[in-house]
Structures are given as structure tokens and as C-alpha cells.
Amino acid sequence: MIIxxxxxxxxxxxxxxxxxxxxxxxxxxxxxxxxxxxxxFCLKKGIDPMDPVHVVQALPGxxxxxxxxxxxxxxxNGEDVTDEIRNPEVSKWVSEVAAIxxxxxxxxxxxxxxxxxxxxxxDGRDIGSVVFPEADFxxxxxxxxxxxxxxxxxxxxxxxxxxxxxEILSNLLHRDHLDSTRSDSPLVQTKEAILIDTSHLGFEEQxxxxxxxxxxx
Ligand code: CDP
Numbered sequence: 001m002i003i004x005x006x007x008x009x010x011x012x013x014x015x016x017x018x019x020x021x022x023x024x025x026x027x028x029x030x031x032x033x034x035x036x037x038x039x040x041f042c043l044k045k046g047i048d049p050m051d052p053v054h055v056v057q058a059l060p061g062x063x064x065x066x067x068x069x070x071x072x073x074x075x076x077n078g079e080d081v082t083d084e085i086r087n088p089e090v091s092k093w094v095s096e097v098a099a100i101x102x103x104x105x106x107x108x109x110x111x112x113x114x115x116x117x118x119x120x121x122x123d124g125r126d127i128g129s130v131v132f133p134e135a136d137f138x139x140x141x142x143x144x145x146x147x148x149x150x151x152x153x154x155x156x157x158x159x160x161x162x163x164x165x166x167e168i169l170s171n172l173l174h175r176d177h178l179d180s181t182r183s184d185s186p187l188v189q190t191k192e193a194i195l196i197d198t199s200h201l202g203f204e205e206q207x208x209x210x211x212x213x214x215x216x217x
Pocket of ligand 1: 008009010011014031032033035036094095096098099123124125126127175179
């Protein structure tokens with residue numbers, strides 16, 4: 001069984017996806033973490049994320065290992081970068097890196113490998129449209145931008161990362177725009193995807209809603 005959860009930045013999709021995977025006892029893969037790891041690699045190596053030629057040249061040196069157990073960990077060239085990829089500096093540049101077709105091709109190949117012999121929940125932007133168009137269930141998750149920004153602000157503060165609310169909101173809007181307008185695999189709600197607006201739903205309500213759709217069919 002493949003469950004695809006796509007949607008806007010910070011809408012709560014990874015929280016739903018993780019809980020769903022735990023409830024159904026299947027794997028969870030956070031595809032955004034993979035793009036974040038590529039962006040982190042570029043920042044560490046001083047490669048300009050706006051320079052596609054150098055980003056693509058760096059790809060053969062990037063080895064990602066995703067451990068689809070819970071809690072999910074991601075390794076970049078043998079180093080655990082699970083926490084580091086959430087830094088605001090990575091959030092700032094990740095959508096630029098993710099818009100590069102060669103980067104996407106490589107990430108999609110890895111993502112499909114996971115789905116080969118595994119039942120899983122995968123969240124991202126193009127999971128139902130490109131990575132697993134034949135997914136058994138597709139959800140499109142969104143929420144009002146200010147609510148998403150407030151959630152992300154709280155999440156980072158709880159981790160002890162000092163952030164500015166306005167900067168978070170503008171980063172979300174910037175990424176929404178880039179992710180939805182890029183030419184390769186833009187963020188879209190496919191016609192089969194069930195829309196979940198989490199703006200005014202608590203976490204348990206979101207999970208129940210998704211579970212109802214899955215158990216109904
Ligand atoms: O957690 P958050 O919603 O902030 O984002 P994420 O899921 O970690 O994804 C980070 C970025 O990676 C997105 O803004 C997209 O630019 C890119 N991404 C993508 O292009 N395709 C995916 N399947 C997943 C993420």
C-alpha cells in the first residue's frame with residue numbers, strides 16, 4: 001500500500017504521515033528531508049544553490065541514507081543530519097535546489113526504490129503526481145499561511161532555534177510560490193487527491209479524517 005501526502009510547507013503533513021505510518025504499521029518516508037539534505041550539502045561545501053551547474057556537478061558526491069523507521073533519521077555521507085536539515089538557512093535555499101531537474105530525477109529514483117517492496121506513507125510535493133501516480137491513497141494538505149507560519153515558529157522555538165515570525169511567513173510564501181510555479185513537477189492537487197485543510201483542525205481530528213477515508217475504501 002502506498003499513501004501519498006502532498007501539500008504546502010508547514011501544513012502538518014509530516015505529522016499526519018508519521019502518525020498514519022505508526023497506526024498502520026508501515027514505513028514513513030519524508031521526501032522533503034532528501035531535498036533538504038542536498039541543500040545542506042551545497043551550503044556546507046560553499047556551492048551556490050542558485051547555480052544549477054555546480055549543484056548538479058556535486059550530485060555524485062551526495063550519498064543519502066534514509067532509515068524509514070520511526071523516528072526517521074537521515075544520513076548525508078555517513079553523518080546524521082536529521083536535525084541540521086531543519087535549520088532556517090536550509091529552508092531558505094531548499095526550494096531553489098529542488099527546482100533543478102537533475103536533482104529531482106535522482107531523488108525520485110531513490111523514493112521509488114523505497115516503494116518497491118514496501119508499504120509506505122510518503123509526504124512531499126509531487127508524490128501523488130509524479131513519484132507514485134498509482135498510489136492507493138492521495139491526500140493534499142493545506143492550511144492558511146499565517147497559521148502555518150505560527151506552527152513552524154512554535155516548532156523551531158521549542159527546539160531552541162531563534163527565529164523571526166515574519167521571516168518564517170515570508171519563507172513559506174516564497175517556497176509555496178517556487179514549489180507551485182517551477183516547470184519540473186510543480187506542487188499541484190491531483191484530481192484524485194482528497195483535500196484536507198488543517199487550519200482549524202486539531203491533530204487528532206486530522207488523523208481521524210485521513211483514517212476515515214482509508215478505512216472507508
Ligand atoms: O517541512 P516543510 O513543509 O517546510 O518542507 P519539506 O517537506 O521539508 O520540503 C522542503 C522543500 O523541499 C519544499 O519546499 C520543496 O521545495 C522541496 N520538496 C520537493 O520539491 N518535492 C518533494 N517531494 C518534497 C519537498
